[in-house]
């Protein structure tokens with residue numbers, strides 16, 4: 001499985017969503033059953049990285065959506081600059097790599113692409129941060145090594161965040 005060079009928006013008529021397997025049932029089910037439905041409902045956007053061998057086969061995907069966080073969950077130094085109502089953020093709702101392509105740097109590429117996408121959205125409509133919910137410590141480490149910090153824990157999930165200011169710094173000078 002060799003990745004193509006670009007992520008493209010998921011196209012239900014073209015991409016074989018049901019063949020994707022990252023080894024985590026919840027993420028597979030989202031791609032197989034809900035990604036198109038949620039796009040059509042206007043609540044999230046899924047981008048996929050096809051393989052070089054076939055434009056239909058998916059090596060990796062990510063999904064972006066909107067959400068909000070409580071101001072009090074942020075570090076005091078950030079919270080004190082914000083108004084006393086829920087803070088709008090972008091949600092990196094899903095990110096996964098096909099299990100036969102894991103461990104080769106594709107997760108990192110997908111994360112950088114997703115963050116660049118958030119940066120582009122933020123230019124048009126600002127939000128405070130990017131957040132992601134993780135289920136276990138291993139995956140938490142995948143994100144914290146790129147600067148994500150723990151925000152809070154909810155329903156056994158750890159919510160991490162990276163301020164949009166930090167995201168902007170990653171791409172400053174590259175526009």
Ligand SMILES: CC(C)(COP(=O)(O)OP(=O)(O)OC[C@H]1O[C@@H](n2cnc3c(N)ncnc32)[C@H](O)[C@@H]1OP(=O)(O)O)[C@@H](O)C(=O)NCCC(=O)NCCS
Pocket residue numbers: 022023024027094095096097098101102103104105106107108109132133134135137138139141142
């Ligand atoms: C987590 C996932 C996206 C990582 O993708 P990947 O292609 O395997 O990761 P990469 O090869 O790009 O690794 C990038 C770095 O993260 C580290 N890393 C990757 N997966 C990790 C994990 N589960 N735990 C800890 N570190 C991890 C790698 O060691 C590497 O570090 P390095 O740059 O210092 O060598 C992928 O394993 C996956 O899809 N897992 C199943 C779905 C999932 O859990 N998604 C996250 C939802 S919150």
